[in-house]
Amino acid sequence: MELLNNLLMGLSTALELNNLLFCLIGVVIGTAIGVLPGIGPIPTVALLLPFTFSLSPPSAMIMLAGIFYGAQYGGSTTAILVNVPGETSSVVTCIDGHEMAKQGKAGTALAIAAIASFFAGTVATIVIAVLSVPLSMLALKFTAVEYFSLLVLGLIAAVVLAHGSVAKSLAMVLLGLLLGLVGIDVSSGVARMTFGIAALSDGLDFVPIAMGLFGLGEIIANLERPAARRVVSQSIRSLIPSRADLRAAFPAMVRGTVLGSVLGVLPGGGAALPPFSSYALEKKLARDPSRFGKGAIEGVAGPEAANNAGAQTSFIPLLTLGIPANALMALMIGALMMQGIQPGPQIMREQPQLVWGVIASMWVGNLMLLVINLPLIGLWVSMLKIPYRLLFPAIVLFCCIGTYGIANSLFNVWLMMGCALIGYFFIKIGVEPAPLLLGLVLGPQLEENFRRAMLIADGDFTVFLLRPISAVILAVVAVLLLAMLSPAILKTRKEALAE
């Protein structure tokens, strides 16, 4: 049983004392930022990146991964108690979760959310372990030609499946690619678009860009909206759900997990899309759909399971192919590269300790989260009482220090300031910044593989269509793009995302 051996090896890495500690730190930070609305996992991971230099690669990845799935747990707490999503992935949980809280069943809702998350997390860990090996075997057959096509598929699919206008997202990907080209050209040694600034010759750091666009831009936009936060101030009675509650929630939990696992693996997947789909599915399957929106327990269990499963399985493309499914995974790729590890299909063979350690740590982390979230719920609720007027200056300060810390360069702080302005501009004109980050991180790889493929094929573009694997991948890209043009699908997509 190779699978079992792999998992055991992973567990032995994950259970090392220092890795347990970093896993704990990751999930605690994740829960905290999940609970607090206005701070997402993207700026948090960007902020902590510089301080993972000194850690071993497995410890660093285990901690950063913990932040991501920890945030999914924390987000539901805020959704249920305050009716404000702590994370975008818990928007749906607000609907029925908060309704349950108003009916005095806050404890049950919180418990169901945590149990569903734990169940989904466990299943998703197994899904990752099972799928990783065959996918990485396939990927080993790839040359520059296939890899280029795969990168294109990753980018296009991420755009098609994410929120917002497809055309605008495509433009954002291109913008990210362009930013990724800044710096000294690897093959000719010529400086490109550096405008004579020495700090630019190594290319743009993505951390200041991520923090400016996602962290600070968001803060400025948040401050324009009038603040309204009321915690449901009832005491949380009985955290243990009744047998009837569990029986009602269980099928939804299973369906949510399956849906989340599938949607998470797709490029562009992650934690945002699955809960919406799951909620829609539960509503459709329910015998009495009118209960939804009035505190239906399935409306909490399904989406919560789905977002957690999606968050975790979105690691699969990253760990096996080196392709990020969403902006956060792009940051993880950055973290790997900072550790001197080249992400790609070979990562599984060359770094088994790292890959399986991270996979196994997810299950360990989910167990920790169950303990952290249920008995200690009071602690997180009290954190919600920190007013935003104290929170945001602290975030701004930590962003400044963190950005400075990547390369001890003030240039990065100025860059972050510029990106904050641009990020605010993007929010104002209703454009999603996430595709830009994907383009930025994947840009250099895309160019390198494109050039190498052209070199192999002597400048013949048809090579991408003549190689079978590459042709299939590009066919999928074409289908995705054509599907986006068809009005019927466009309409359903709009509805699915708006629901």
Add this chain to the structure above:
Amino acid sequence: MSRSRIDLQDLLFGLFLVAVAAGTLVATRNLVIGHAADMGPGYMPRVVALALMGFGLFFSGRGFWRMRVGIAPVQLRPLLAILASVGVFALTAERLGLAIASVAAVILASLATREGRLVETMAFAVVLSGAAVLLFVKLLGLPIPIWPR
């Protein structure tokens, strides 16, 4: 939100893209393009810039003939306060040290909202500055001076 005759969101995004693309074409005008089999450093930037130019023109054009909601008015206070906070940090961090730069950055950021109270903000800034020094310099070993040198 006000209704306007043009789709301001589309128009602004389009103009932004056109500007970026034009800037790129100017900045890379001296780079060798090469050809597909042997690309020079200027090949990819130009390809991407031309594509961006296309998108930019498309959005600008669409912005003109499509009626949509305009954008919410810009509030200068949060925008300027946050940008100033980051700017002050960048100006002072290496010269005056982390302790003073942190206090200045937090106080400026706090000005972004009218909710702030002077005494509370001051005290909070000092506490945060202390925490930042302890965490980043003492614990994580960030090489940045604490006090003016």
